[in-house]
Amino acid sequence: MAEPSAAGRDPGAVSAFVESFAAQLVEAGMPRMPARVFVALLASDAGAMTSAELGEQLQVSPAAVSGAVRYLAQQHMVSREREPGSRRERYRVHSNQWYEALTNRDAVIKRWERALREGVDGLGAETPAGRRLAETLAFFEFIDGELMEVMERWRAHRDKTFGQG
Amino acid sequence: MAEPSAAGRDPGAVSAFVESFAAQLVEAGMPRMPARVFVALLASDAGAMTSAELGEQLQVSPAAVSGAVRYLAQQHMVSREREPGSRRERYRVHSNQWYEALTNRDAVIKRWERALREGVDGLGAETPAGRRLAETLAFFEFIDGELMEVMERWRAHRDKTFGQG
């Protein structure tokens, strides 16, 4: 079905994957255009595309690409690189992109923890509700700690499986 | 600041916590009304509220409560209980609610994995893009496996810390 060594990749297959995986990400709460841009980059051979290429692949305006990329950069999900000698910019996903993304998730959990601490304070640590919040807080603190260890194990596992790079 | 053993809880403190934590959940991708309902339940002493109580606490219509609860039940984040001898329904969060929620997250990852496998197939496993997708897939498969073990450890940790309940 695929033609690995042919010069041109099957645009249909690429588009099919981009749209279907992006749809899953959208369903999980990610804004539509960032999701599409991100998956398009993920499915590119170079792991990087220019604004123009993204616009054509996704059939959207430069403005839409710009907005999506800004979002993704804030989330540390793409990095921008200027090719020297051109104002053309390339947007790139790294191979350990998801590792980064989950690390980012960590920051979200930290904010949740703060809100929960304030809740325990405000409601009283000895009230039933306060105790429930405290237990929830303990859960996140636990997950938080585990997350780092899991990531450590992933790096080891990845280097063993794919060779470090 | 709080008055633990007083009959009435400080409605201001409750409301402040509900709205601030719910806002965090919304920012993380959860629909607004389900988030508010969920946090309201979390912050209730009984861990359960009726539709009418929720409507009053959040200042929304019964219809909004109904919609939010349906969403939360689908996500296995609340359970409904009929009090016998009344059509009044109570909506309840469990103490290991978040444990359940993360387990649910597992199902999402499984869908992502399927989309990625199709992508690897469609683009060709030997293409650069295909290899990147395959590595992403491997990451999720790894996380997936770890998740179960982390949950297992949490249960042990919780029982030790809070006494099993």
Added chain:
DNA sequence: CGCGTCTTTCAGAAACTTGTGAAGTTAAGG
């Protein structure tokens, strides 16, 4: 078996989100 209460469903209005086109900004190259 019908009443009264609670919940759900449905259609519509309001609010927000999201993508476009056009003007503006920056920087390379002649």
Added chain:
DNA sequence: CCTTAACTTCACAAGTTTCTGAAAGACGCG
């Protein structure tokens, strides 16, 4: 120093989402 290419920003329009009010549906109880 001007031209030109590329990205960004802004205001607006289209499309969704989301909540409400009203009506319909369930169900225990008398």
